[in-house]
Amino acid sequence: MGAHVQVSALRIEAGAKGAEQTIVHDLSFSIAPGEVLALIGESGSGKTTTALAMMAYARSGCRIASGSVRIGDTEVLALDEAGQRALRGRRVAYIAQSAAASFNPSRSIMDQVVEPALIHATATRSDAEAKAVALFRELALPNPDTIGSRYPHQVSGGQLQRLMAAMALITDPELVILDEPTTALDVTTQIEVLRAFRRVVRERRTTAVYVSHDLAVVAQMADHILVLRDGQKRELGATSQILAAPSHDYTQKLLAAARPKVRQSSACVAATAQTPLLEVRQLSAGYGPCDRQGQPKVLILEDINLTLYRGQAIGVIGESGSGKTTLARAIAGLLSPCRGELLLQGQPLPPTLQQRTKEELRRVQIVFQMADTALNPSQTIERILARPLQFYRGLSGEALQRRIRELLDLVKLPMAVAGRLPGGLSGGQKQRVNFARALAAEPDLILCDEITSALDTVVGAAVLDLIAELRRDLGLSYLFISHDLHTVRSVCDEIVVMQHGRKLAQVARADYERGPHHPYYELLARSVPELRQGWLDEQAAAA
Structure with missing residues (x-):
């Protein structure tokens, strides 16, 4: 079962001391146990920056200036480095956009999937491998008993993305952060991965944050949607409400951009007797x-x-x-x-x-x-x-x-x-x-x-x-x-x-x-x- 997550007045800054620029402005929201919150917005809106802060992490050049992030009874931002290491990969797991860039090409898939369980001592090697195989089945991976012996280059992009999910879930985390996990996949692969992700999150009742710019994908995955722009909250509501009756004009703009539009051109020509270009x-x-x-x-x-x-x-x-x-x-x-x-x-x-x-x-x-x-x-x-x-x-x-x-x-x-x-x-x-x-x-x-x-x-x-x-x-x-x-x-x-x-x-x-x-x-x-x-x-x- 997932944890209750409470983010309060989160402020993140970038730049040198004395010339700071606020990139996330006093952001507050909560996620009930077992629910999925989607963070959506354009590039630069603060989606990933906010999600990473929930692990007490700030990218190079950024710093978490103030605020609170609570996962269950733990104040994440008050943890020292040892506490942060104990949190990441154990209670909070992160699934990145590019699985291909996240796996070590020189190590087998099984070695990498079970590593979080061994680092955090949540299972023995044999128990972790058995759990990994069970996760491979849950995530609808082919040949679940043997796929772990392969290397990253020997599986498809969609399979590698699901294997990354197995790595994230092997410690039974309370919160899973999915950061644009299907953006790099083609549509037929994406639908398989979405089905697998959603089924596992639902069955395990895991609390999740889903970072995406794709509203159609978010509509399938999220219980609630937080709309961000320029690091500020523009709208927060149930997915059904956001899709049917968005209140903020920026949310309306996002929805309009996401709906199919025919861009017909008067330059269009029929195949005539002219010489083809x-x-x-x-x-x-x-x-x-x-x-x-x-x-x-x-x-x-x-x-x-x-x-x-x-x-x-x-x-x-x-x-x-x-x-x-x-x-x-x-x-x-x-x-x-x-x-x-x-x-x-x-x-x-x-x-x-x-x-x-x-x-x-x-x-x-x-x-x-x-x-x-x-x-x-x-x-x-x-x-x-x-x-x-x-x-x-x-x-x-x-x-x-x-x-x-x-x-x-x-x-x-x-x-x-x-x-x-x-x-x-x-x-x-x-x-x-x-x-x-x-x-x-x-x-x-x-x-x-x-x-x-x-x-x-x-x-x-x-x-x-x-x-x-x-x-x-x-x-x-x-x-x-x-x-x-x-x-x-x-x-x-x-x-x-x-x-x-x-x-x-x-x-x-x-x-x-x-x-x-x-x-x-x-x-x-x-x-x-x-x-x-x-x-x-x-x-x-x-x-």
């Missing part, structure tokens, strides 16, 4: 050395055909490993196909960057999923945008500065960001800079690879609106890659469905709501959480 013919690609027949060691894509016209947006959907990103990399010239050909406006497009002319490079640009790794952290935004303008357009001086201002204006960023480094920008701002860099080349085609998957709901919706607006104003064409069918439907004229490196189907906008479609398309459609309570139960009943 891009043709992909019988494209196959993979990784590793090729054999004598030119077959790579690992074949990822097989015989992909695709036609995209100027002004069109085509979505490519599928689970992780379906070949979506490999297709984008092959079109961008980052990966040389082993078979097939690419045509750009009827002319052969060389397979690699090194073989393409400057003009061919300019016309096809790619925007990557993670803006953090796509932008040079040591270069200012001005320098990042100046480089393609100098390379493709030969701009300098006032003409260069004017175009940088125009690009920032196009992506709705203030000129003040030009002098900043990427680390000084939010996730949404960095993704807009990513877009501005692609636009600097004045391309015909932009390849968008999961560009909103790492963004919160409001920021992601704003980026999608920007894509539709630029398409309408500039006549851009997009190949939009995602695992989220609702996102793809909102911006694309057609959807290509991929699985195991093959194209299974292609669905036009007019047929989105008409069926029947390919069973895999229907599975993806069913797996996107809906913004209402009870949806997950309905899926479990139908499974």
Whole structure:
């Protein structure tokens, strides 16, 4: 049974002494034993900072300035270092967003799952291993008796996320903190993990804090929702009340951003007699050395055909490993196909960057999923945008500065960001800079690879609106890659469905709501959480 949790007047500050900035403002809330409280809000709202403070932990550069956190009869913030070590992993457990980054690749899964029980002496090795196997069964993991002997790289992302939950639960903690635990998963994997998490939390009556920006997910998991913005409480209420009748205008904004929206563009064109902008013919690609027949060691894509016209947006959907990103990399010239050909406006497009002319490079640009790794952290935004303008357009001086201002204006960023480094920008701002860099080349085609998957709901919706607006104003064409069918439907004229490196189907906008479609398309459609309570139960009943 979980503990009663009481947080009172919690204040967290960042910055040097004398120049502190408050990032969580006198926050108060309580959680009844066995209930789940969701913390929601945009990036920078203080969700994770608040959750970590419940373990008496503050990230580098931050400090818990004042307030109270009580778990049962324990005042957490009054504990010394030894008391904090005894608390963390025993009475309070934390499930991080990225399980892959949290496991040691050199140790077996079982060694790592039982470690908290051995550190806190809650069980012997043999008892801990038996308990771990029981948890593997509870969490619906395959081969529960033997999966512990594997290493992290030998299981899928969804399985690793559930294994992390087993590690958190093995000491029977009173409070479990789940920090965006399904954000990095594709939709079909996410639904499996959500079912497992919710079943275990319900059956064990564990008190839980669920940190997320995804209201549809929160609707399935939480009893109550606390809405945060700029480190302040905007609204707190039962999940049913928040979803049906939110009182704060910011909560209303979050709900509006989370609901599916069609971003139709007048630039949309039908397949006519005009020459296609891009043709992909019988494209196959993979990784590793090729054999004598030119077959790579690992074949990822097989015989992909695709036609995209100027002004069109085509979505490519599928689970992780379906070949979506490999297709984008092959079109961008980052990966040389082993078979097939690419045509750009009827002319052969060389397979690699090194073989393409400057003009061919300019016309096809790619925007990557993670803006953090796509932008040079040591270069200012001005320098990042100046480089393609100098390379493709030969701009300098006032003409260069004017175009940088125009690009920032196009992506709705203030000129003040030009002098900043990427680390000084939010996730949404960095993704807009990513877009501005692609636009600097004045391309015909932009390849968008999961560009909103790492963004919160409001920021992601704003980026999608920007894509539709630029398409309408500039006549851009997009190949939009995602695992989220609702996102793809909102911006694309057609959807290509991929699985195991093959194209299974292609669905036009007019047929989105008409069926029947390919069973895999229907599975993806069913797996996107809906913004209402009870949806997950309905899926479990139908499974």
